[in-house]
Amino acid sequence: MIQKMERLECRFIWAGVQDKSKYHLVRWDVCKSTKERGGLGILDLSCMNSVLLSKWFWKYALEPSSWWRNLIDVKYPRSSSEWRAGNGEGPIGCSIWRCIMKEENMFWKFASVSPGGGAWVSLWNDCWISRKMLKDSYPRVVATSSNRDAWVSDHISFDNERVVWDFPLMYSLRGGADRERNDLLNFLFLLPHDLINAGPAKLIWNSSDGFSVNSMYRTLIHDRMEGLDNFPFKVVWQQHVPSKVNAFLWLIMHRRILTHENLKRRGWFLASRCVLCEEAEESTNHLLCQCQYSNSIWCLLQQLIGFLGPFPDCFASIIRCWSPRSQLPWMSSLAACILHAFAWELWKERNNRSFLDKMCGWQVVFHKICRTLLSWVRVTGTLSDSQSAEWLSLMHILCPLQNRSDSRMDAASSSPSSATL
Numbered sequence: 021m022i023q024k025m026e027r028l029e030c031r032f033i034w035a036g037v038q039d040k041s042k043y044h045l046v047r048w049d050v051c052k053s054t055k056e057r058g059g060l061g062i063l064d065l066s067c068m069n070s071v072l073l074s075k076w077f078w079k080y081a082l083e084p085s086s087w088w089r090n091l092i093d094v095k096y097p098r099s100s101s102e103w104r105a106g107n108g109e110g111p112i113g114c115s116i117w118r119c120i121m122k123e124e125n126m127f128w129k130f131a132s133v134s135p136g137g138g139a140w141v142s143l144w145n146d147c148w149i150s151r152k153m154l155k156d157s158y159p160r161v162v163a164t165s166s167n168r169d170a171w172v173s174d175h176i177s178f179d180n181e182r183v184v185w186d187f188p189l190m191y192s193l194r195g196g197a198d199r200e201r202n203d204l205l206n207f208l209f210l211l212p213h214d215l216i217n218a219g220p221a222k223l224i225w226n227s228s229d230g231f232s233v234n235s236m237y238r239t240l241i242h243d244r245m246e247g248l249d250n251f252p253f254k255v256v257w258q259q260h261v262p263s264k265v266n267a268f269l270w271l272i273m274h275r276r277i278l279t280h281e282n283l284k285r286r287g288w289f290l291a292s293r294c295v296l297c298e299e300a301e302e303s304t305n306h307l308l309c310q311c312q313y314s315n316s317i318w319c320l321l322q323q324l325i326g327f328l329g330p331f332p333d334c335f336a337s338i339i340r341c342w343s344p345r346s347q348l349p350w351m352s353s354l355a356a357c358i359l360h361a362f363a364w365e366l367w368k369e370r371n372n373r374s375f376l377d378k379m380c381g382w383q384v385v386f387h388k389i390c391r392t393l394l395s396w397v398r399v400t401g402t403l404s405d406s407q408s409a410e411w412l413s414l415m416h417i418l419c420p421l422q423n424r425s426d427s428r429m430d431a432a433s434s435s436p437s438s439a440t441l
């Protein structure tokens with residue numbers, strides 16, 4: 021069922037409601053990673069299902085007198101542990117509880133029992149000293165124990181503030197094989213000898229956030245999912261930018277926009293040529309960094325925001341280190357989105373030339389980028405009319421157009437009512 025639902029999700033993400041087949045540009049596993057790790061933050065249904073089932077173990081341990089726990093205990097007798105439910109093994113039983121119990125080992129990777137004074141904490145069957153039960157970590161040692169349902173408190177006594185452990189029946193191991201003796205020594209070495217709080221035992225969640233479905237899901241998804249470390253998600257998912265442009269920059273970071281270079285990787289036979297300069301093969305980095313056409317625009321944009329720095333050969337590298345400081349504070353919000361506008365308008369120009377046989381000079385595209393930026397930022401209300409006018413004025417000073425038919429567009433851009441996404 022989960023696989024079927026995820027197939028529908030995946031199809032919707034890449035093809036919408038259309039029946040046409042579309043390229044799935046980024047692997048689904050990566051899409052399900054968090055935005056911080058380069059994904060789209062799409063809910064992983066299998067992972068969330070495990071987390072929601074695991075919540076029952078948390079509730080079971082914290083609600084010892086609840087009616088539903090008593091019902092479970094009657095139907096599925098538990099071992100000596102007060103914190104773990106019976107596993108429902110046997111000829112009779114409810115398949116729902118058995119399915120829930122399949123997630124138990126995963127839950128105890130994140131939870132443990134703080135022993136307090138050791139009462140009501142099973143020595144062998146609770147995860148109180150490590151993430152594994154001692155009966156699983158030291159099976160040969162537990163085999164020598166006369167009481168496999170013992171509490172921790174059964175084996176300790178206090179000598180002033182030190183804990184003294186007592187396992188009288190285990191000394192038989194001293195005469196055993198080396199392997200058994202080593203197990204015993206390792207086991208005894210593991211036991212804590214500092215003061216155990218005399219308070220009651222309690223269940224603790226091995227995370228600073230405490231237990232919540234969200235925190236457990238995020239921890240699990242981080243461990244399970246592939247993703248990129250140090251993904252510049254704050255730059256890519258700028259909040260002033262339309263979502264489709266955010267997604268476009270996200271595709272650029274994954275090098276998955278459909279340039280000739282990527283189409284050839286997918287089996288297309290193309291005579292690749294950059295439609296902007298016609299001097300090199302088309303690739304993501306050529307279009308956005310190395311092309312003379314885009315370089316001319318970028319030089320002016322740098323002057324516009326007062327940012328002077330080298331322009332690397334790789335656009336993803338620029339995104340990774342993008343943190344421009346403008347001398348004018350009001351210009352910072354524009355500078356923060358400038359990579360989005362630059363890449364978006366260049367891509368539109370590339371598509372207009374490729375599919376509509378329409379072309380604009382780089383000066384016109386520069387003006388489009390400036391106006392697009394203004395329209396995005398003005399809707400946030402952070403720019404005054406005078407600042408918008410100053411931005412357009414700087415644009416004209418840096419790059420005056422011969423044909424000033426755009427003056428009408430400038431007037432419209434300065435008007436707050438026209439600033440829409």
Ligand SMILES: [Zn+2]
Nearest residue numbers: 294296297311
């Ligand atoms: Zn080019």
